[in-house]
Amino acid sequence: MSARALARLAPVVLVLAAGLSACGGDEEPAPADTSQTTSTDETAAPEDDATSTPTDDATTAPEDDTVAVTVTREGGDFTPNGERVELGVGQTLVLTIDADEAGELHVHSTPEQDIAYGAGTSEHEITVDRPGVVEVESHDPDLVLLQLEVR
Amino acid sequence: MSLTSTVPAGVGGAVSAHGLGGAKDLPIPSELAIAGAVAALVISFTVLAVAWREPRYDAATSGRRAPEWLDRLVSSTALTVAARTFGMVAFLYVGAAAVLGQDTLINPFLGTFYVLLWVGLVPASLLLGPVFRAISPARTISTLFSKVSGAPPGEGLYAYPARLGYWPAAAGLFAFVWLELVYPSSTDLGPVRLWCAAYLGIMLVGSALFGTTFLARADPFEVYSSLVAKLSVWGRRDGRLVLRSPLANLDTVVARPGLVAVVAVLFGSTAFDSFRESTAWLGVVQEMSVPRVLPDSLALVVFCAGVGLVLAAATMATGVTDSTPRRALPDLFAHSVVPIIVGYIVAHYLTYFVEYGQQTIIQLSDPFTRGDDYLGTADLQVNYWLSMHPTFLAVTKVVAVAVGHVVGVVAAHDRAVRLLPRNHQLTGQLPLLLAMVGFTVGGLYLLFAA
Numbered sequence: 001m002s003a004r005a006l007a008r009l010a011p012v013v014l015v016l017a018a019g020l021s022a023c024g025g026d027e028e029p030a031p032a033d034t035s036q037t038t039s040t041d042e043t044a045a046p047e048d049d050a051t052s053t054p055t056d057d058a059t060t061a062p063e064d065d066t067v068a069v070t071v072t073r074e075g076g077d078f079t080p081n082g083e084r085v086e087l088g089v090g091q092t093l094v095l096t097i098d099a100d101e102a103g104e105l106h107v108h109s110t111p112e113q114d115i116a117y118g119a120g121t122s123e124h125e126i127t128v129d130r131p132g133v134v135e136v137e138s139h140d141p142d143l144v145l146l147q148l149e150v151r
Numbered sequence: 152m153s154l155t156s157t158v159p160a161g162v163g164g165a166v167s168a169h170g171l172g173g174a175k176d177l178p179i180p181s182e183l184a185i186a187g188a189v190a191a192l193v194i195s196f197t198v199l200a201v202a203w204r205e206p207r208y209d210a211a212t213s214g215r216r217a218p219e220w221l222d223r224l225v226s227s228t229a230l231t232v233a234a235r236t237f238g239m240v241a242f243l244y245v246g247a248a249a250v251l252g253q254d255t256l257i258n259p260f261l262g263t264f265y266v267l268l269w270v271g272l273v274p275a276s277l278l279l280g281p282v283f284r285a286i287s288p289a290r291t292i293s294t295l296f297s298k299v300s301g302a303p304p305g306e307g308l309y310a311y312p313a314r315l316g317y318w319p320a321a322a323g324l325f326a327f328v329w330l331e332l333v334y335p336s337s338t339d340l341g342p343v344r345l346w347c348a349a350y351l352g353i354m355l356v357g358s359a360l361f362g363t364t365f366l367a368r369a370d371p372f373e374v375y376s377s378l379v380a381k382l383s384v385w386g387r388r389d390g391r392l393v394l395r396s397p398l399a400n401l402d403t404v405v406a407r408p409g410l411v412a413v414v415a416v417l418f419g420s421t422a423f424d425s426f427r428e429s430t431a432w433l434g435v436v437q438e439m440s441v442p443r444v445l446p447d448s449l450a451l452v453v454f455c456a457g458v459g460l461v462l463a464a465a466t467m468a469t470g471v472t473d474s475t476p477r478r479a480l481p482d483l484f485a486h487s488v489v490p491i492i493v494g495y496i497v498a499h500y501l502t503y504f505v506e507y508g509q510q511t512i513i514q515l516s517d518p519f520t521r522g523d524d525y526l527g528t529a530d531l532q533v534n535y536w537l538s539m540h541p542t543f544l545a546v547t548k549v550v551a552v553a554v555g556h557v558v559g560v561v562a563a564h565d566r567a568v569r570l571l572p573r574n575h576q577l578t579g580q581l582p583l584l585l586a587m588v589g590f591t592v593g594g595l596y597l598l599f600a601a
Contacts, residue, residue, distance in 0.1 A: 082433030110173030131541045132174030144433050
């Protein structure tokens with residue numbers, strides 16, 4: 001094999017070497033330090049955080065201008081299962097969560113909203129301030145419970 | 152940590168199951184979807200009835216010479232080096248975020264990869280021509296290697312096998328869309344980084360073996376960008392820069408084996424992206440006892456293969472002349488689906504690109520999530536004008552789909568009158584026309600139902 005051909009093989013060798021060393025190195029770092037994940041979402045303005053404030057007593061009955069939805073959790077089973085719910089921009093969705101164990105829901109609006117719920121029945125409010133389809137998802141198991149059609 | 156809105160532990164995992172970006176677009180109103188579908192039908196048969204009967208586009212003669220100074224500028228070493236430098240700097244900058252940055256959704260690597268690169272290469276190529284080719288880090292590194300080793304630039308050890316054509320690019324594109332749309336950890340840094348490393352490795356080895364021809368045929372981003380660039384006004388004839396109408400430019404796409412597969416993956420995957428979020432599919436997959444990745448993978452394959460098979464069948468269902476074998480027809484007509492894809496991609500990704508693209512530009516100032524402001528963009532705010540005007544958005548989407556459809560139908564018509572025997576020129580293009588109407592109406596239906 002000529003020197004020129006050998007020279008052209010250099011990238012192949014380099015890439016293989018880099019690939020092998022990368023594979024070797026990849027095993028060391030832990031997958032993710034999820035325990036300390038700190039999301040720094042610039043758009044998470046303070047006023048948006050207030051929208052998902054849990055209200056743990058059921059005394060505030062849904063008023064006329066709200067939409068009420070009940071979510072039930074039994075073990076890993078959730079209802080509803082990806083149901084569409086129509087909601088107005090700025091309208092309040094009152095989410096009643098009836099769960100046999102604590103967990104967390106994510107509201108995939110922009111910015112995201114999180115709802116932590118405990119075992120038992122709890123009531124939470126969601127508002128979305130821009131038109132769009134917003135998924136309400138459970139984490140672990142990952143399931144889409146609701147799709148809010150906000151207009 | 153300077154800027155923090157504390158989010159409880161474990162959020163990374165849940166968000167990643169969802170993909171990048173928050174709220175999705177509202178479905179388009181039914182009246183608009185129907186109007187679009189009717190327009191597609193009417194336009195199709197009007198084109199068939201009134202369009203020219205002699206082929207109009209010819210790569211060898213079409214196009215007007217660009218002004219001399221522009222040609223000189225575009226072909227200049229300075230511009231080439233500037234584009235390559237930009238590509239490499241961006242690659243190293245985002246690469247640093249990928250390797251050294253934190254595994255959070257605001258790591259700009261993810262937004263750059265999924266939004267600025269993948270979606271952004273469509274508008275960039277539409278406006279400027281084959282941009283990815285000009286900035287491609289794989290091409291730059293490969294060129295540097297051949298400079299250093301003294302090998303003739305662009306040549307490899309072997310000739311690129313002609314019958315492979317664009318098949319490797321189709322495989323690469325499929326690997327990308329699977330990662331983006333199906334893989335549950337698509338927004339975890341590790342797997343995406345691994346994907347990119349594998350991509351770069353394959354490109355470098357391939358270009359060492361087969362020369363830069365490998366990059367032109369197998370690099371998914373370069374093939375995608377160069378294909379979309381055929382809808383721009385920029386072309387070359389005998390090495391000179393020319394200005395062409397997008398239709399004439401589209402006709403210069405060289406049909407190679409696998410072109411139809413490239414087109415099928417691009418269209419099928421975008422349709423799948425709409426479909427996977429539909430309530431019906433959600434209900435089905437979430438009831439299943441198997442992890443979602445299995446039915447989703449299967450559905451993605453079905454969408455891509457389905458589009459490919461429909462195209463192949465529709466283009467081959469015609470009488471042929473001796474000079475063009477029937478088997479060659481799918482690749483010879485595949486270019487005409489590119490405008491339909493671009494129209495649909497505009498409809499599908501417009502908000503995502505505009506709004507998450509801005510978000511990514513903001514994030515790019517802080518690649519290591521330390522509160523830095525390297526590019527001076529950290530304090531910008533995302534403009535959500537587009538989301539706030541859903542009617543404007545819906546109309547734009549339908550117009551984009553309809554325009555794509557017109558361009559596609561005209562391109563297919565011109566190819567048909569060139570290739571098909573005279574007595575089959577009208578009937579021979581009917582199946583493809585119907586397939587195109589099907590794609591467009593199907594795309595509109597998904598925009599309406601998803």
